[in-house]
Amino acid sequence: MSDNRDVVIVEGLVKHFVGSGSTTVAAVDGVSFRLPRGKMIAVKGPSGCGKTTLLNLIGALDKPTAGTIVVDGIKVSEISGRDEIEYRLKKVGFVFQYYYLIPNLTALENVMLPMDLTGLKRNEQEARARQLLERVGLGAGHHARRPAKLSGGEQQRVAIARALANAPAIILADEPTGNLDSKTGRRIVELLHSLTREGRTVLVATHDADIAARADIILEMNDGKIVGQSPAS
Amino acid sequence: MSVVRRAIRNLIRSPFRTGAIVAILAISIGLALIMVTVHGATENQLGAIGTQIGTDITVRPAGRFGMMGGNGTLVQEDVDKLSDIPHVVSVQESIQTQYTGDGLESAVDQGAQGGSPFPGRFRMGIMVMGLDVATETPTLMGNARVNLVEGRYFAIDENDADVMVVGKALADKNGLTIGSKVDINGTQVEVIGIYDSGQLFGNNMLVMPVGTVQRLFDVGGVTSVTVQADDVKNVDAVVNGIREIFPEGVADVTTAQDMYQRINSSVANAQSTSQMAMIVAFIVAAVVILVSVVLMVRQRVKEIGILKAIGASDRQIGLQFGMETLAVSVAAAIIGALLTFPLAQKVGDLLVSVGNTQAPMVGRGGFGSGLVSRVAGINVAVSPEVFLYALGIAIALAVVASILPAWYVSRVKPAEVLRYE
Numbered sequence: 001m002s003d004n005r006d007v008v009i010v011e012g013l014v015k016h017f018v019g020s021g022s023t024t025v026a027a028v029d030g031v032s033f034r035l036p037r038g039k040m041i042a043v044k045g046p047s048g049c050g051k052t053t054l055l056n057l058i059g060a061l062d063k064p065t066a067g068t069i070v071v072d073g074i075k076v077s078e079i080s081g082r083d084e085i086e087y088r089l090k091k092v093g094f095v096f097q098y099y100y101l102i103p104n105l106t107a108l109e110n111v112m113l114p115m116d117l118t119g120l121k122r123n124e125q126e127a128r129a130r131q132l133l134e135r136v137g138l139g140a141g142h143h144a145r146r147p148a149k150l151s152g153g154e155q156q157r158v159a160i161a162r163a164l165a166n167a168p169a170i171i172l173a174d175e176p177t178g179n180l181d182s183k184t185g186r187r188i189v190e191l192l193h194s195l196t197r198e199g200r201t202v203l204v205a206t207h208d209a210d211i212a213a214r215a216d217i218i219l220e221m222n223d224g225k226i227v228g229q230s231p232a233s
Numbered sequence: 234m235s236v237v238r239r240a241i242r243n244l245i246r247s248p249f250r251t252g253a254i255v256a257i258l259a260i261s262i263g264l265a266l267i268m269v270t271v272h273g274a275t276e277n278q279l280g281a282i283g284t285q286i287g288t289d290i291t292v293r294p295a296g297r298f299g300m301m302g303g304n305g306t307l308v309q310e311d312v313d314k315l316s317d318i319p320h321v322v323s324v325q326e327s328i329q330t331q332y333t334g335d336g337l338e339s340a341v342d343q344g345a346q347g348g349s350p351f352p353g354r355f356r357m358g359i360m361v362m363g364l365d366v367a368t369e370t371p372t373l374m375g376n377a378r379v380n381l382v383e384g385r386y387f388a389i390d391e392n393d394a395d396v397m398v399v400g401k402a403l404a405d406k407n408g409l410t411i412g413s414k415v416d417i418n419g420t421q422v423e424v425i426g427i428y429d430s431g432q433l434f435g436n437n438m439l440v441m442p443v444g445t446v447q448r449l450f451d452v453g454g455v456t457s458v459t460v461q462a463d464d465v466k467n468v469d470a471v472v473n474g475i476r477e478i479f480p481e482g483v484a485d486v487t488t489a490q491d492m493y494q495r496i497n498s499s500v501a502n503a504q505s506t507s508q509m510a511m512i513v514a515f516i517v518a519a520v521v522i523l524v525s526v527v528l529m530v531r532q533r534v535k536e537i538g539i540l541k542a543i544g545a546s547d548r549q550i551g552l553q554f555g556m557e558t559l560a561v562s563v564a565a566a567i568i569g570a571l572l573t574f575p576l577a578q579k580v581g582d583l584l585v586s587v588g589n590t591q592a593p594m595v596g597r598g599g600f601g602s603g604l605v606s607r608v609a610g611i612n613v614a615v616s617p618e619v620f621l622y623a624l625g626i627a628i629a630l631a632v633v634a635s636i637l638p639a640w641y642v643s644r645v646k647p648a649e650v651l652r653y654e
Contacts, residue, residue, distance in 0.1 A: 052652070061542055062648040082546075089544025096651065100539045104246040105239070114543045116235075162543065 007169055007201045008035035008058065013067035013077075015053050015224075027053040029224035031067070035217065037169075040193050040202040042215035050224040051205035055172045058203065059092045060084050072169040089117055093163025095192075097175035099155040101147040107133060107158045108143040114165040132161040136191055153184035160191060171195060173204045177211060189214050236549070240556035254525040255565045261518035262562075262626055263569030263576070266619055268511030270573055271581045274613040275504035288322075288462040291487045292475055306454035309447075311478050315460055318474035320467040326455040328363030328446045332439060336416040340402035340437045359403065361439045363446030363455070366392050377435030384411040384426030393444035398426035400436035418449050503584035518626070522634040526558055530638045537642055538650035551639040558638070559631040566627035570620045581613035 015028040027050045035041050043051045056062040058069055060076050069076040072091055079087055101110045111129035116122075133143055136157040147155050156176060163171050173192060177185030189211050192202050196216070204211060212218050220228035244251045292315075294307055306328070315324045339359050364371050364379075366387040371379040379386070382401060387394070397417075399409055404427045407415075414421040422441070430436055446452060462471040468488050475486050530537070540550050 053648075056648040059542070061651075062646070085544055085546045088542065094542050100535070100542075100651065102536060102539065104242045117543070117545050117549060166544070 005036045006034040007037040007072050008033075008203070009068075009070040010034070010058070011068050013054070013057060013069060014065045015050075015057060015062065016065045026224045028057065028064070031221075031224070031226050033219060033226060033229065035201055035203065037201055038196050038199045039216040040196050040204065040214070041217040041219060042212040043203065043205045043219045043221060044207065044209075044212045045221035045227075046207060049221045051207075051221055052174050053224075054221070055174050055203065055205050058170070059094055059172045060087050061094075089114060090166045091168050091170065093165070093168040093171045095156070095159050095163050095171060095173035095176045097178040099147070099152075099159045099179075101155055101158055101162070103147055106144050106146055107138065107150065107154075110147070110158055111161045111165055114162060118166060129161070129165070132164050133158070135164070136161045137187075151184075152180050153188065156180065156184075156188050157191065160188070160195075164195070169201065171200055171202045173202065175206055176204060177206070177208060182210070186210070236553050236556050240553055240560055243553075243557055244560055251561065254521070254561055255568065257521050258518060258525075258561065258565035258630075259568035259572065261514050261521055261569070262566050262623060262630075263572035265511055265514035265518060265626060266569055266573045266623055267577045267580050268507045268514055269622055270577045270615050270619060271507040271584060271613055272504060272511060274577075274581060275501070275507065278612070288465055288468055289488070290460040290462065290468065290472055290475065292458040292460060292479055293485050293487075294456065295482055295485050306452055306456050307458060307479065307484060309454045312455055312458055314478050315458060315475065318460075318471055318478075320463045320471050321474075322461045322463050325365045325368055325459045325461075326363075326443050327365065327457045327459075328361075328443055328450075328452055329456045330361045330363075330446065330450050330452060331358040332361050332417065333358055334416070334418060337403065337407050337439075340400070340406040341433060359437060359439060360434075361441065361446060361450065363441055363443040363452075366390075366442045371440065373430055373435050373438060373440070377430035377432045379428045379440060380430065381426050382429045384424070386426055387442050392442045393448060394442060395420055395422045395445065396425045396442070397422050397445075398428055398440040399424055400438045400440075401427055401429045402433060402436035403438065420449055422449070503581065506584050507581075515626075518630060519633060522558065522562060522630045523637060525561070526554070526634045526638055527641075529557070530554060530641045534645060534650050537645045538647040541645065541647040542651060547639070547643045550642045551635065554638040554642065555631065555635040558634045559627070562627035562631045562634075563624070566623035567620070569626075570623035573619050574615050577615045578613045 011032045013028050013031040014026065017025045017027055019025045029050070031050075031054065043054060045051055053062065057064050058071060058076065060079065064077050067077065071087075074083075074087055074091060076087060101107075102113065105113065108126065108129050111132055112122075112125040115125040115128060120128075130140070130143065134140075138154060138157050138161070142150060142154060147158070150158065156179075160171075160176075163173075171192065176192065177188050180188060185208070189204075192204065193214055195202055204215065206212060218228075218230045219226055220230075292307060294305055312324070312326060315321060337359055362373055364387075366389055371386065373379060379398065381398070384398070386398060387396060397415075403409070404424070409415070409424050409427070411424060411427065413424045415424065416422075417439075422445070428436075428440070430438075441449070443455065447454075460471060460475060462468045472486055472488060475484075479486065537550055541547075
């Protein structure tokens with residue numbers, strides 16, 4: 001079943017890693033699914049089930065061993081070089097469990113960074129970065145602060161604003177609440193879900209049942225395979 | 234947020250680490266610049282002296298050194314042929330002999346000079362120098378100068394006149410004044426000048442025109458001839474011409490260049506030492522910057538992963554690290570260049586003094602020591618151009634040191650480096 005509303009199409013995706021003693025481990029083992037535009041999808045499963053690897057493959061941070069990935073019309077599994085960099089810069093936005101902000105840049109500068117990489121004018125970068133920080137709930141008083149002066153929840157909001165900087169089609173969030181208390185975590189999940197109202201697809205890897213419950217679609221993984229999907233496609 | 238600003242922010246983030254790298258690199262670059270400056274100064278010094286004295290050729294009877302050794306004199310008839318050699322500008326003759334008569338008493342007491350005192354107050358003989366009347370700056374043995382304190386030097390038509398100029402010590406000892414006459418081997422010779430050479434031995438001499446010495450002391454030739462060539466590049470040709478007149482075994486022919494090389498061995502040693510030190514300093518600077526860059530990129534591998542994950546290209550990340558390396562190099566180069574100004578002369582003097590200890594002929598008195606004293610030191614003038622050299626070194630180091638992070642950045646896989654905190 002195909003639909004032109006599908007923003008992510010994954011077919012027969014396989015990723016093998018060579019483990020110790022030259023043994024091959026299938027982190028992602030023949031996965032296929034389609035994700036519609038403007039939805040929040042939770043990839044749920046225990047640690048080591050392949051959630052992060054799946055997100056890395058979709059985000060072109062890693063190369064699949066086999067299978068195809070198409071995101072917003074781009075064959076991610078086949079791109080390389082300049083196209084791959086363009087894809088990471090403009091089509092996807094990453095949100096990590098440990099935020100991964102650049103420590104010596106302010107919150108504002110961290111959000112401006114992806115725009116700077118596209119060559120956008122500085123005043124336009126700044127205006128959009130301020131707008132995005134307001135959008136994720138970080139007031140002007142926090143814009144000039146460096147990450148070390150922000151709480152975990154505030155850092156994750158900056159990371160989300162950074163992920164939105166170049167208006168990507170898809171946000172990939174890997175355990176975005178894994179380092180936050182439950183109350184802050186719920187706010188971050190709400191923030192991520194709110195992005196779907198702007199037509200973005202948000203793919204969240206989590207093992208937290210509460211987050212999964214807030215998702216529009218849940219993909220359940222185990223041992224590198226999709227073992228369940230709800231609602232069923 | 235420009236790459237330059239990001240680079241500077243990154244450097245400021247770790248001030249102690251950045252400061253330590255800049256300090257070590259500044260010392261290395263400073264040392265290299267000092268050596269470049271000293272090397273240039275030694276080259277200038279050698280070149281200048283070479284140009285100044287490089288055309289003089291000395292001819293002496295074979296084996297003769299001062300008053301000692303050798304086979305008597307150079308035959309006058311052969312000496313007269315020297316001026317016919319192509320490229321010869323001037324020929325200056327001189328004779329050295331000793332006065333052993335009773336008309337004068339030596340001013341130098343053997344016992345007074347630290348030698349073994351002889352019974353009966355043995356006195357040194359009085360040296361007689363026959364000099365060319367046309368010599369403008371008459372020089373005695375040991376490069377002592379004839380600085381007249383009274384009277385005059387010889388006129389051009391006095392080559393065989395019974396006149397002499399005497400050293401101050403000798404004049405004082407014998408109560409000689411201008412106009413005094415002294416019996417020299419049966420001829421009354423008039424004192425027309427008194428000089429002060431500044432040396433005890435130099436002031437115990439009689440100076441007469443060459444022709445006068447030949448006549449009074451019955452000498453058939455001269456003991457030394459200085460031939461001047463018209464250009465440094467013609468010195469060898471003139472030497473060949475001299476050799477046709479005075480073959481080996483008859484005369485020793487020494488060019489000023491030979492002497493210059495010998496007496497300037499300290500400067501030459503300083504030059505080679507500075508060259509070696511310059512190469513070592515460059516290598517140290519390159520190693521310092523390479524090690525610091527490797528440490529920098531390895532410590533910031535996660536940052537590289539983040540930048541890649543948000544869409545930075547290898548070129549953009551490499552450029553940022555390159556800018557950081559360049560900023561460190563330029564800062565170190567400026568400090569290194571500033572260090573050059575107060576230290577270059579000191580290092581130059583140190584290298585020359587080391588060279589002196591390695592070259593025992595230099596600055597130990599004896600023949601040519603006066604010349605040595607003028608050339609053994611080097612004048613190390615640091616010009617503002619040193620900043621241009623510094624900038625060149627900084628850019629070269631930054632370019633070399635940027636190759637490694639560029640290669641390293643291209644190998645970083647964001648999925649791997651961002652997997653674990």
